[in-house]
């Protein structure tokens with residue numbers, strides 16, 4: 632069993648049959664997805680179907696899941712942004728996706744509770760049953776948590792984000808921050 636180190640979230644877990652690899656910044660997320668897929672599969676066959684899986688995902692970051700003999704490896708990579716906030720957001724977002732997918736979202740829940748945040752994720756525990764928007768919600772909550780952890784004032788982030796979904800998720804997180812039982 633290997634440690635799954637989600638360093639941005641500050642969470643390390645051990646899971647049977649799962650591994651996590653963070654490859655950091657890559658020049659082009661889509662091109663890199665193709666390269667990883669080709670290396671893994673040994674051919675380009677099925678590559679279009681693989682890319683189709685990510686059609687709703689953000690273009691600046693990705694986590695791929697590759698399975699062999701019941702073992703799954705999660706591989707995350709990102710496009711570099713001149714904005715550190717964007718880089719941190721992407722890192723936190725993808726790591727939260729992994730945490731969610733391996734069934735350990737309660738660990739993020741604990742982190743939120745330690746901050747006195749009234750955000751309830753227990754309804755989203757089962758990754759497979761979550762809709763795309765619900766998965767994005769969990770990942771964004773993880774991302775905002777990471778931003779705060781690294782000293783970004785999340786309350787000052789503009790309420791209008793790139794997508795309505797992120798804006799809504801941010802509004803929820805900011806509201807919880809304003810009502811936090813713990814001031815820090």
Ligand SMILES: [Zn+2]
Pocket residue numbers: 688689724728766767770
């Ligand atoms: Zn996502």
